[in-house]
Amino acid sequence: MHQLLDAGVDSPAYVRNRRFDVLAANKWARALAPMYEPGHNLARDMFFDPLARRLFPDWPEIAAQTAAALRAESDLRDPATASLIAELEADDDFRSLWARHDARPSRDELKRFLHPQVGELALRRQALTVGGAEQQVIIIYQAVPGSPSADALARLL
Numbered sequence: 452m453h454q455l456l457d458a459g460v461d462s463p464a465y466v467r468n469r470r471f472d473v474l475a476a477n478k479w480a481r482a483l484a485p486m487y488e489p490g491h492n493l494a495r496d497m498f499f500d501p502l503a504r505r506l507f508p509d510w511p512e513i514a515a516q517t518a519a520a521l522r523a524e525s526d527l528r529d530p531a532t533a534s535l536i537a538e539l540e541a542d543d544d545f546r547s548l549w550a551r552h553d554a555r556p557s558r559d560e561l562k563r564f565l566h567p568q569v570g571e572l573a574l575r576r577q578a579l580t581v582g583g584a585e586q587q588v589i590i591i592y593q594a595v596p597g598s599p600s601a602d603a604l605a606r607l608l
Contacts, residue, residue: 461479462479462591462592462593462594462604463477463479463480463482463483463487463574463591463592463604464476464477464479464480464589464590464591464592465477465480465487465589465590466581466587466588466589466590467493467587467588467590468585468586468587468588469524469525469526469532469585469586469587469588470492470494470521470525470529470531470532470535471492471493471494471495471517471520471521471525472490472491472492472493473486473487473488473489473490473491473492473493474489474587475489476488476489478608479604479607479608480592482607482608483564483566483572483592483604483607484502484503484506484564484566485500485502486500486502486503486506492535493517494517494518494521494535494539494545495535495538495539497513497514497517498514498517498539498542498544498545499542505565505567506564506565506566507562507563507564507565508563508564508565508571509562509563513562514544514545514548515548515553516555516557516560518545518548518549518551518553519548519551519553519554519555520555520556520557521536522549522552522553522554523554523555523556524556524557524586524588536549556578557578557588557590558578559575559576559577559578560575560576561573561574561575561576562574562575562576562592566603566607568606568607569603569604569606569607570603571599571600571603572594572600572603572604573594573595573598573600574592574593574594574600574604575592575593575594575595576590576591576592577590577591577592577593578590579591
C-alpha cells in the first residue's frame, strides 16, 4: 500500500481503518501533518495533540465531524474501538461531541490547514472506501491546480 500511495498519487493520501488508525501514508501526507504517519490514530490525535488544534483553523467543525464519523463508521461492539472511545472520553470536547450521538460518515469536503512551514492550504478531501475483511478508507487531498494551495503543497517536499 505504501508503494502504491507514493508512486501512484501525487497528492497527500493515506489509508485508515474504521477505527481511524492510519495504516499507510505517502510522503505528501506525512509532510502535511504528523497525524498522518502510520501507527497514529486520527481521533486520538484530533483531541489529544495540541498541534491538531493549531493545524486546523476550523478545528471545532473538524472535531465534530471526526466524532460523528467515528460513530458512523466504527464497530462500537469491537473491544479495541470501545477502549478507544473510553480513552477519548477523557477529553471534554470529545465527551460533549460524543454525547450528541451524531453519526455521519466521512465525506468529500474542503478542509483548511494552517501548516507551520507553508502557511494556509485549502484542500479538497476525497474518501474512497475499500471493502474487504476490514473495511478501509483511502483519503486523498487535492489542491485546485494553479492555486496558492497548490503552490504551498508543492513547497512541502
